Amino acid sequence: MAVAEVSSARGRQFEAAVEKLRVGVQAMSACVRDADGETLGEALIQIREAGIDPLEAAFATGVRRFDKSGEYKADGALSLTAWLRWKCKLSGGAAMERVEIARQLEKLPATAAAFANGDVGFQHVAVLARTAEHVGAAAVRKDEASLLKAAQTMDPGQFTTVAKNYEHRVDAAGALAEANRAYERRYFHISEPQDGLVRLDGVLDAEGGATLRTALQAYMKPVKDDARSYGQRSADALVELGRQGSGGKRDGAGPRPLRRNLHRSFQPIVVMRGHVAAVLIQFVDIAQFDPADRRLDFIEPKIVADELMHILRPLAVVAQHSQFSGES
Numbered sequence: 001m002a003v004a005e006v007s008s009a010r011g012r013q014f015e016a017a018v019e020k021l022r023v024g025v026q027a028m029s030a031c032v033r034d035a036d037g038e039t040l041g042e043a044l045i046q047i048r049e050a051g052i053d054p055l056e057a058a059f060a061t062g063v064r065r066f067d068k069s070g071e072y073k074a075d076g077a078l079s080l081t082a083w084l085r086w087k088c089k090l091s092g093g094a095a096m097e098r099v100e101i102a103r104q105l106e107k108l109p110a111t112a113a114a115f116a117n118g119d120v121g122f123q124h125v126a127v128l129a130r131t132a133e134h135v136g137a138a139a140v141r142k143d144e145a146s147l148l149k150a151a152q153t154m155d156p157g158q159f160t161t162v163a164k165n166y167e168h169r170v171d172a173a174g175a176l177a178e179a180n181r182a183y184e185r186r187y188f189h190i191s192e193p194q195d196g197l198v199r200l201d202g203v204l205d206a207e208g209g210a211t212l213r214t215a216l217q218a219y220m221k222p223v224k225d226d227a228r229s230y231g232q233r234s235a236d237a238l239v240e241l242g243r244q245g246s247g248g249k250r251d252g253a254g255p256r257p258l259r260r261n262l263h264r265s266f267q268p269i270v271v272m273r274g275h276v277a278a279v280l281i282q283f284v285d286i287a288q289f290d291p292a293d294r295r296l297d298f299i300e301p302k303i304v305a306d307e308l309m310h311i312l313r314p315l316a317v318v319a320q321h322s323q324f325s326g327e328s
Contacts, residue, residue, distance in 0.1 A: 024051075049118040056125075057116040063102035097126055104129040107137035110144045120148060123156035131163045134178065135170045182206070215241055 028047060035043050066072060067080050077083035084095035105112040111128050114120045128147060132140045140147065147166065151159050167174065188202035204212065219237035222228070228236065 048121065053118050053121050054116055056122045057112070060098065060102040060105050060112075060115070060125075063098055064106055067099065067102065097129075100133060101125055101129045104132045104137060108132060108140060108144060110141075110148060114148050114152075120151045121156065124151040124159055127151075127156060127160050127163045131167055134167050134174055139170050179205070183208075 028043070028051065032040065032043050032047075063080070063084070072080050072083035075083060075087070077086060081092070081095045081099055084090050084098060085092055088095070090098070105115070105125070108128065111120070111125060115122075115125050128140065128151070131147075143166070147163070150162050154162065167178075168176075183205040186202075186204055186208060188204075189200070191199040191201075216234065216237040219240045220233045222233065226233075
């Protein structure tokens with residue numbers, strides 16, 4: 001009887017919590033509809049910091065406990081990932097990411113606490129979880145405070161650069177292998193025309209993506225009274241890039257050699273190919289590491305992933321009109 005009473009009390013507590021959550025969501029939705037200006041911006045911030053991210057932290061705790069219990073098998077699911085896809089309406093990638101985060105957070109208590117408090121966002125935690133998976137949670141725990149400090153001052157794209165740099169310092173061979181695996185996954189497909197449209201699909205590694213994006217930027221500047229969307233300007237730029245490159249000489253295009261070593265962070269070098277400014281990526285320091293005391297002293301990077309194209313855009317335009325622009 002006592003067990004039944006406890007179970008009943010927990011059920012009532014759960015139902016009350018769900019009702020409060022729904023009321024809170026409805027109240028915030030009303031605020032967003034009515035707010036404007038600075039108040040609207042603050043509402044968006046608080047939806048993430050006080051709502052979504054702490055709830056994702058609670059979700060991670062629940063996923064970890066559900067994983068250990070094996071209760072997902074009672075519904076006929078073959079794995080926890082499959083159950084999350086089915087019952088929580090997640091994509092396969094999103095389900096796998098949450099399972100990995102849940103498992104790694106148990107080994108990263110400082111990260112779990114910062115996540116629950118809203119000090120770092122879900123994407124920051126996802127980056128740290130992947131880092132722990134790659135180099136081991138024990139290694140990350142030694143520098144967890146410094147990594148979290150960096151996460152709190154950077155957007156997820158910038159923090160990814162720091163995390164990759166850290167992985168290389170801890171496990172250079174592993175970081176190199178990951179970069180080469182990413183390159184091996186590249187592909188590009190152009191469909192046959194259907195209903196007057198051709199569908200493009202593909203994946204590039206980071207270096208190839210940076211090169212293509214920089215080349216496209218030279219043809220994407222809006223003209224006066226330009227009504228095209230960003231996506232339409234991107235499509236037009238790709239076609240124009242093909243037109244400009246179709247008359248040039250072949251330069252032995254083919255797979256580049258696998259990297260034999262990694263340096264540290266991104267730095268662009270503009271290289272001319274006909275009228276197109278391409279970008280090669282080399283790596284430079286963005287953090288100083290003292291292996292003696294296992295302390296990270298992060299320096300704000302001059303070039304980070306999300307800012308890379310903003311910095312390269314004027315370089316590409318200048319290079320396009322330089323004295324080398326006639327080379328093919």
